Amino acid sequence: MQSLSIAATGMLAQQRNVEVISNNIANLNTVGYKRQRAEFQDLLYQTIERAGALSSATGTTVPNGIQIGAGVKTGSVYRITEQGAVTSTGNDFDLAVSGRGYFRVELPDGREAYTRAGNFAVSSDGRVVTEDGYEVLPGVTLPEDVVDVSISKDGVVEARVAGDQNLREIGRLDLAVFFNESGLEAIGDNLLLETSASGEPVIGNPGDPGFGQLLQGYLENANVDPVQEITTLIAAQRAYEMNARVIETSDQMLQTNANLRR
Amino acid sequence: MENAITAGLSKQIVLARALETTANNVANQTTSGFKADHIAFREYLAAIDARTSGDPVVSLVVDPDTYTDFSAGGLEQSYRDLDFAIDGDGFFAVETASGVRYTRDGRFSVNAYGELVNRSGAQVLDAGGSPVLIDPEAGPVLSTPDGKLQQNATPIAQLGVYKFDDLRQLRKSGDNLFAASDEPVAAVAPRVRQGFFESSNVNPVAAMTDMIEVMRAYEQAARLTETANDLERQAIETLGRTN
Numbered sequence: 001m002q003s004l005s006i007a008a009t010g011m012l013a014q015q016r017n018v019e020v021i022s023n024n025i026a027n028l029n030t031v032g033y034k035r036q037r038a039e040f041q042d043l044l045y046q047t048i049e050r051a052g053a054l055s056s057a058t059g060t061t062v063p064n065g066i067q068i069g070a071g072v073k074t075g076s077v078y079r080i081t082e083q084g085a086v087t088s089t090g091n092d093f094d095l096a097v098s099g100r101g102y103f104r105v106e107l108p109d110g111r112e113a114y115t116r117a118g119n120f121a122v123s124s125d126g127r128v129v130t131e132d133g134y135e136v137l138p139g140v141t142l143p144e145d146v147v148d149v150s151i152s153k154d155g156v157v158e159a160r161v162a163g164d165q166n167l168r169e170i171g172r173l174d175l176a177v178f179f180n181e182s183g184l185e186a187i188g189d190n191l192l193l194e195t196s197a198s199g200e201p202v203i204g205n206p207g208d209p210g211f212g213q214l215l216q217g218y219l220e221n222a223n224v225d226p227v228q229e230i231t232t233l234i235a236a237q238r239a240y241e242m243n244a245r246v247i248e249t250s251d252q253m254l255q256t257n258a259n260l261r262r
Numbered sequence: 263m264e265n266a267i268t269a270g271l272s273k274q275i276v277l278a279r280a281l282e283t284t285a286n287n288v289a290n291q292t293t294s295g296f297k298a299d300h301i302a303f304r305e306y307l308a309a310i311d312a313r314t315s316g317d318p319v320v321s322l323v324v325d326p327d328t329y330t331d332f333s334a335g336g337l338e339q340s341y342r343d344l345d346f347a348i349d350g351d352g353f354f355a356v357e358t359a360s361g362v363r364y365t366r367d368g369r370f371s372v373n374a375y376g377e378l379v380n381r382s383g384a385q386v387l388d389a390g391g392s393p394v395l396i397d398p399e400a401g402p403v404l405s406t407p408d409g410k411l412q413q414n415a416t417p418i419a420q421l422g423v424y425k426f427d428d429l430r431q432l433r434k435s436g437d438n439l440f441a442a443s444d445e446p447v448a449a450v451a452p453r454v455r456q457g458f459f460e461s462s463n464v465n466p467v468a469a470m471t472d473m474i475e476v477m478r479a480y481e482q483a484a485r486l487t488e489t490a491n492d493l494e495r496q497a498i499e500t501l502g503r504t505n
Contacts, residue, residue, distance in 0.1 A: 001278055003285035010289030017292065037340075039369060039381055040293040041437045042286070048279075066301075066328045067434055068279065069286035072293055075381045075437065078371070080342055179398050180372050199374030202398075210399030239291050242466055246285045249473050253281065256484045257274075260491075 002068070003250045009071030010243035013040050016074045017236040024224045032116030032190050033222035034079050035229075041075035081181045084116075084223035086215060092149045093120040093128065096220040099212025101175030104137035104203070105130055105191060112137065114176055114201070116220055117190035128157075132189055140171035151216040154207035175211050176201035265320040266490035272322040273483040276303060281476050283328060287464045288473075295335070295367030295438045296462040298469075302327040332429050335366075335463035337455060343403050344370045344378070347460045349453035352423040353440065356384035357393070363439035364424060364432065364446070369459050372396050378419075382437050389420040389448040409454035423452035 020038040027033040048066040086096045095118030097103070102114035115130065123129045126142040140157050142149065148160040150167055155174060158167035178184065183197030194201060206214045280301045290296040306324045337347050346368035348354070353364035356379075363384070370386055373379045378386040378394040385393040396403060400413040409421035424446035426432065432440040 001281070003278070003281040006282060006285035006289055010285070010291075013289065014292070040290070041367075041381070042290050042293055042296055042434065044436045045434045047433075065433075066279075067299065068282050068328065069290070069299065069434065071286060072289040078369070078381070080340075082341065177398065179374050179376050182371055183374065197374060210401070235292065238466070239288075242288050242291070242470065243285075245470065246281070246288050246473060249477050250281060250285070252477055253278065253480045256481050260484055260488060 001250050001254055002070075004247055006069070006071040007243045007246035007250065009043065009073065010246070011240055013038075013072045013074055014236050014240040014243065016077075018233065018240075020077055021229050021233045021236065024229050025226065027222055028224050028226060030117075030190065030222050031119050031219050032084070033224065034081050034084075034116070035222065035224045037078050037080055039075050039078055040072050043070040043073050045069050079182045079184070079186070080223065082223055084221045086218040086220050088218055090217050091119075092151075092216065093122065094118060094217055094219050095120060095151060095173075096215040096218040097175065097206070097212040098215055100177050100181075100210060101204075101206065101212045102177070102192065102201075104174065104176050104201075106135045106137055107191075108134065111193070112201075113187065113191040113193055114184065115190050115192065118214075119219055136173065138171070138174060140173065143170065151214060153213040153215070155205055155214055172205065173214065174203050175206050176203050177211060178202070267487050269320055269322055270483045270486040270490070272306075272324065273486075274480060276301075276323050277476050277480045277483065281473065284469055284472050284476065288466065288469050291462050291464040291466055291469075293367075293438065293462050294369055294459050295365055296464065297333075297335075297366070297434075298331045298462075298464045299328050299434075300331060302329060329430070330432070330434070331463060333463055335461045337458045338461050339458050340369075341457050342369075343456065344372070345457055345459045346370065346405065346409075346421065347455045347458040348423055349455050352425045352449050352452055353446070354380075355387040355391070355422050355424050355446075356380050356382075356439070357387060358382070358384045358439070360435075361441070362387070362391075363435060363441055365439050366460050367438040368454075372398065387422045389422045391422070394419040394421065405454055405456040407453060407455075408451045421452075421454055423449040423454065425449050 017038045020036050024035045045067040097116060102116060103118060105113045105115055107113050119131055120128050120136055122142060128136045128140045142159055143161050145162040146159045147162050150158045155172050156169055157171045159170045160167045178201055179199035180197055183195050184192035185195050186192055204211045283299050283301050287298045303323050306322045353366060354368055355362050355364055370378050370380055376396050378396055380386060388394050397413060404412045409423060410417055411419045411421055426444055426446050431443045435441045
């Protein structure tokens with residue numbers, strides 16, 4: 001009885017759905033997190049009788065035919081990259097991107113990663129780094145005795161050292177944009193990697209056409225909407241239960257067969 | 263006597279297939295753009311005795327048809343720029359490796375070349391049948407209510423919505439797609455909603471009651487087989503006595 005395996009694909013899909021929802025809820029307070037959505041597609045169809053097949057000697061044809069589906073699969077788990085809300089933190093090295101673009105980060109192995117989480121810090125040698133101590137590219141080093149740092153909307157970093165009245169430019173942060181942001185591969189720690197699906201990064205200054213602006217002293221919140229997640233969760237649970245009922249029904253029908261000869 | 267068993271068996275075969283169809287509907291109740299399938303039963307009269315044409319006959323049941331319910335699913339709001347739902351009739355067209363396919367699942371994205379694609383990476387076609395190109399630097403894509411895509415107030419494409427005279431010729435080919443044997447016509451003023459996608463049109467409550475009905479009918483058919491079998495055994499026992 002094929003309905004057993006069809007219902008099993010349904011339960012599997014809903015399980016995946018719940019996994020994605022729970023990851024979204026778990027990251028409700030993760031800076032720069034983008035929510036994900038499990039998207040489903042129907043599986044192959046088995047054609048038992050073709051539409052248009054002859055149904056009699058006089059040339060009448062079957063109008064519809066019989067197609068039996070094989071269930072459902074998870075087509076993709078899609079990252080929804082809409083802007084998250086920003087919260088004021090007052091910290092000089094907290095940056096939020098308003099609009100498109102990712103900060104570039106150098107991983108310890110030399111590769112380049114991308115992130116929306118702008119909760120940066122300063123390393124012992126004065127470089128601007130991420131929470132994990134990875135350098136933010138193209139690399140900004142603060143002078144010694146720095147008393148004040150200002151980062152403009154278009155990424156220019158200025159610093160004032162003790163005994164100086166004026167801010168002086170010490171570097172400029174840039175942003176990377178992609179044709180297909182959702183094609184980036186998440187590697188954890190709020191970091192994303194380029195893939196062939198995302199396309200090559202286009203690097204530019206914040207505020208340029210097509211690039212977002214920087215907000216100093218703000219962080220971008222996760223774009224997860226808890227109410228939406230909970231309603232999806234309830235729907236997923238119900239769908240799981242119904243698929244289980246199909247398995248139960250198939251089982252009872254098989255049992256009916258087994259009890260035929262007593 | 264075998265006729266009763268054959269009739270019961272024909273019913274059981276059809277019911278098992280009906281459950282498979284229902285199972286597929288239930289499994290796809292959260293699949294965007296999915297259209298529920300149903301099975302049509304038909305009586306098939308077979309002559310009991312091949313030598314006497316006409317009466318008497320035994321009534322069997324066959325299932326010549328599955329048909330797809332093309333009624334619209336609910337619209338779900340997603341606030342995503344590249345999620346589209348068709349309000350009314352029609353299908354989006356996508357170019358797959360095996361030809362143009364049609365879909366009601368309008369959750370699109372942009373690939374590495376700037377083309378509008380569906381989740382399987384197939385290019386979405388405009389009203390003229392060519393791919394839709396999006397300039398990533400020209401800002402967000404906005405759609406007018408009739409599916410004209412714009413960036414920075416500049417029109418870039420008319421999203422293709424295609425209509426068929428006869429929906430029955432559409433075949434499901436998996437991945438939320440339909441294959442068509444007829445040529446469709448591009449709708450003149452389609453109604454396209456941006457930021458929404460169409461949910462599955464499976465009615466879970468109806469699916470559950472269908473399932474209960476199928477199960478009961480299956481048990482009945484099994485009982486019929488059982489009764490026929492008992493009668494046959496009694497006949498053999500009674501008639502087989504020698505004294």
